[in-house]
Amino acid sequence: MHPDLKAVIELQQIDLRITELTAQIDSLPTEIQNLEAQLNEFIHTYEERKQRLVQNQKERRELEGEIRSIATRISKHKDQLYEVKTNEQYRAMLKEIEGEEAKIHKIEDQILEEMIEAEQLEKHIHDAAARLDGEKARVASEVTQLQALRQTDVEERERLEKQRQDDAAGLSAGILDMYERVRRARRGRAVAEVREDFCTACNVRLRPQLFNEVRANQALLTCENCSRILYYVEPPPAESAEAQGADARTSA
């Protein structure tokens, strides 16, 4: 293989890896933030339910207090029944008592609802409390792993950037220009492998003469469709033997 061709293939491998590393380095802080946000959400919900339970218990105590004061009023009214002078007053008093009793039933229903809510809250709080330490440990460990990965990525990228400078310095200015120009025009990929007689980047078939030249890997040739620098890799022997076998069967 021509040394310049070998050099641009290597340069492309380095550039693709640098791009990949940069994408990962840039996305890791968001991933870490998302993990921490999940944990905060979990803790927030847990705390909110605990507060709601306290509120629920307070509301129940208040409702029970209301029942007691209504019950006191009812027993007072019942005493007053003996003191009324007219039937009209008596009926009015009975009606009052009925009204108060209806209020008690309504409050009892409210208390029942509060009790059902409290039971659900207690279950959620109990489950969350059991999971809380585990969740904290899991997130902390994942965050540590992601931070370590980011550090490894940063170091690898620094190393590759230095290597790229050295490799680029070894190329002639013309070839480096050509590489950079195609790379900019072709979204980061300046070099493409030819498989069979197709450019694998744009899937266009090479003219037979160009294909024969590319196959020799002895010059920097470009795809006539996408302008990428082309190189050829011999298919592994197993594959070609299989293809020959298939051919033999077809002809038999």
Ligand SMILES: [Zn+2]
């Ligand atoms: Zn092409």
